[in-house]
Amino acid sequence: MSVTSPMLERLAAEHATGALLRDRGTLYLVDGQVVHAESPSSPGLEVLLTATGRLRPEGWQEAVDRAGARGRVGSFLVDSGQLAGGELEIVHLSALHDAAFFALAPGTGPTRFRHGVVHWMGPVHPVPTDRVEREAVRRRELLDQIWPYEAVDSAPVVRAPRTTDSPVTPRQRAVLALADGARAPQDIARLLGRPAFHTLIDVRRLAAAGAVETPRAPAPPPTVPAWVADVAADPDIALLTRLRDALEATL
Numbered sequence: 001m002s003v004t005s006p007m008l009e010r011l012a013a014e015h016a017t018g019a020l021l022r023d024r025g026t027l028y029l030v031d032g033q034v035v036h037a038e039s040p041s042s043p044g045l046e047v048l049l050t051a052t053g054r055l056r057p058e059g060w061q062e063a064v065d066r067a068g069a070r071g072r073v074g075s076f077l078v079d080s081g082q083l084a085g086g087e088l089e090i091v092h093l094s095a096l097h098d099a100a101f102f103a104l105a106p107g108t109g110p111t112r113f114r115h116g117v118v119h120w121m122g123p124v125h126p127v128p129t130d131r132v133e134r135e136a137v138r139r140r141e142l143l144d145q146i147w148p149y150e151a152v153d154s155a156p157v158v159r160a161p162r163t164t165d166s167p168v169t170p171r172q173r174a175v176l177a178l179a180d181g182a183r184a185p186q187d188i189a190r191l192l193g194r195p196a197f198h199t200l201i202d203v204r205r206l207a208a209a210g211a212v213e214t215p216r217a218p219a220p221p222p223t224v225p226a227w228v229a230d231v232a233a234d235p236d237i238a239l240l241t242r243l244r245d246a247l248e249a250t251l
Helices: 006-013 045-050 057-067 073-079 085-103 129-146 170-177 185-192 196-209 226-233 235-250
Strands: 018-022 025-030 033-038 112-115
Touching: 006 018, 006 025, 006 129, 025 085, 033 085, 033 129, 045 057, 045 085, 057 073, 073 085, 085 129, 085 196, 129 196, 170 185, 170 196, 185 196
Parallel strands: none
Antiparallel strands: 018 025, 018 112, 025 033
């Protein structure tokens, strides 16, 4: 397995507690294990719970208001009878891996760790860091196996002008219904209350089948002909060019 974050491995070995901030998301650690993950590209636990009807929005807000400051939102949801413990663990694990997939994506920005920071959700089901990294790598490889064009993951989903003969599943049909040429896969995931990664799978499969368009890669910049470099490297021609410019300036 390729290492996605050397710092994450070091923090796990140190049994660190805090928040690992990366380009596209944040991982929260307690004793070196991942207890929560967030990313702007992922709908988040609250969306997965409320959009699907598992939890009333009022119930979620009550839990945040009453237990957020103590970092016990998860425990409050279970203790108040709004969610079963097993149900919360399943949805939380789905949200964690979904956000971690984006947070651990290759990036160019700095990676920072804030020691001692804890998430207001509180521990639900800690996951070893190597398992989180391994799952992120597996998901990236799966997407490339389906359709190796990463551009479709962030571009607006545009339906192809021609219909395809390939069968479309009900899940994919729901994605197509929200493909208005402006919404990206992450926007569609939030509206459907689904993990973003699951929506990326649907979009890549639809792109592979020709049901949605694959954005074209930008054209490479024009290359400089070899003779231009040769002319610039010739000192005699360069001197003549400067003399010409000087004469034209006196006219």
